[in-house]
Amino acid sequence: xxxxxxxxxxxxxxxxxxxxxxxxxxxxxxxxxxxxxxxxxxxxxxxxxxxxxxxxxxxxxxxxxxxxxxxxxxxxxxxxxxxxxxxxxxxxxxxxxxxxxxxxxxxxxxxxxxxxxxxxxxxxxxxxxxxxxxxxxxxxxxxxxxxxxxxxxxxxxxxxxxxxxxxxxxxxxxxxxxxxxxxxxxxxxxxxxxxxxxxxxxxxxxxxxxxxxxxxxxxxxxxxxxxxxxxxxxxxxxxxxxxxxxxxxxxxxxxxxxxxxxxxxxxxxxxxxxxxxxxx
Ligand code: PAF
Numbered sequence: 001x002x003x004x005x006x007x008x009x010x011x012x013x014x015x016x017x018x019x020x021x022x023x024x025x026x027x028x029x030x031x032x033x034x035x036x037x038x039x040x041x042x043x044x045x046x047x048x049x050x051x052x053x054x055x056x057x058x059x060x061x062x063x064x065x066x067x068x069x070x071x072x073x074x075x076x077x078x079x080x081x082x083x084x085x086x087x088x089x090x091x092x093x094x095x096x097x098x099x100x101x102x103x104x105x106x107x108x109x110x111x112x113x114x115x116x117x118x119x120x121x122x123x124x125x126x127x128x129x130x131x132x133x134x135x136x137x138x139x140x141x142x143x144x145x146x147x148x149x150x151x152x153x154x155x156x157x158x159x160x161x162x163x164x165x166x167x168x169x170x171x172x173x174x175x176x177x178x179x180x181x182x183x184x185x186x187x188x189x190x191x192x193x194x195x196x197x198x199x200x201x202x203x204x205x206x207x208x209x210x211x212x213x214x215x216x217x218x219x220x221x222x223x224x225x226x227x228x229x230x231x232x233x234x235x236x237x238x239x240x241x242x243x244x245x246x247x248x249x250x251x252x253x254x255x256x257x258x259x260x261x262x263x264x265x266x267x268x269x270x271x272x273x274x275x276x277x278x279x280x
Contacts, residue, residue: 026141032186061127201234
């Protein structure tokens with residue numbers, strides 16, 4: 001496995017990988033890798049001849065007072081995990097490789113970027129859209145893989161790729177969960193034992209809404225109330241949102257047809273998100 005740190009080295013690797021018509025699969029990450037990230041790499045390995053993972057804690061997607069400085073940086077462990085599963089390359093840029101001095105351009109996907117997580121994290125999705133565009137332009141993959149766990153991010157990236165006619169296919173890879181339902185996240189490591197227990201309420205809340213929907217309830221407000229109740233019962237008080245939206249567009253509807261439920265809460269100091277398509 002090769003580690004590429006600058007644009008020239010990356011470009012040489014990309015040229016080489018594309019030379020014989022090989023398919024390049026790309027997994028953008030911020031490191032602190034877990035089984036969820038590894039499932040993206042395994043998915044890429046099914047159809048791509050070369051897989052490359054980027055590890056870059058992107059400063060522009062963190063707001064003031066967010067966890068940019070505390071975000072776990074675990075490169076030695078990440079490298080060992082990727083090596084073990086046969087990943088071909090890691091792109092490990094420093095901030096000036098991604099954002100050379102003098103840059104003036106941002107990518108904004110509105111109004112998708114300013115709702116749900118974007119409402120409480122202003123600028124977050126502009127940072128995500130910008131860094132993903134830069135990474136895609138540098139890596140030039142055939143396929144890029146993103147976790148369904150970040151549902152709004154995935155929806156926004158698909159929209160951006162359509163709007164900007166970027167020549168890449170996007171694959172969403174299902175959420176990997178612990179046995180008790182907690183979705184894997186790099187931020188789970190911030191949770192205390194008590195908070196970790198409380199965090200299982202997100203999955204339970206989603207399941208409550210799903211079972212209500214599948215028994216015939218289609219009023220968004222009632223589905224959201226059912227999930228709220230489960231979160232309150234577990235003692236989670238800092239609920240950012242519990243929303244039922246259209247699963248493709250994230251549009252709001254009073255009566256839902258093909259819905260996804262999205263949840264964001266804070267447990268202690270840790271922000272957690274989860275989601276579930278209620279019809280599947
Ligand atoms: O999902 C993430 O880890 C990040 O938002 C991404 C897509 C790597 C962009 O920094």
